[in-house]
Amino acid sequence: MGTILNMYPMLHEADIMKFVAVMDEKMQDYYTDTNLKRLRTSMGLSQRELAQLSGVALRQIQLLEEKQRDINKAQAFTLFKLGKALHCNCEDLLEI
Numbered sequence: 001m002g003t004i005l006n007m008y009p010m011l012h013e014a015d016i017m018k019f020v021a022v023m024d025e026k027m028q029d030y031y032t033d034t035n036l037k038r039l040r041t042s043m044g045l046s047q048r049e050l051a052q053l054s055g056v057a058l059r060q061i062q063l064l065e066e067k068q069r070d071i072n073k074a075q076a077f078t079l080f081k082l083g084k085a086l087h088c089n090c091e092d093l094l095e096i
Contacts, residue, residue: 037065039086054085
């Protein structure tokens, strides 16, 4: 919240899209883990356990978490299996 308040003097008269762009950049810097990794670790699962629960290959999970493979371009069925194993919606796994 302090970060947002500190941005007020320079952005209070700016277009809202400028504020959104600056906030998006700050959030990307703050949240370095992928949504997949954050959800997996919040459930207390290892990558191997997630692979076993979901039926998605361990290597694919590793590549997705390392951002070497774009989860936004993953097959819908893969997202469905991961979402089901993590008890979340497929959309929660996507990187915006």
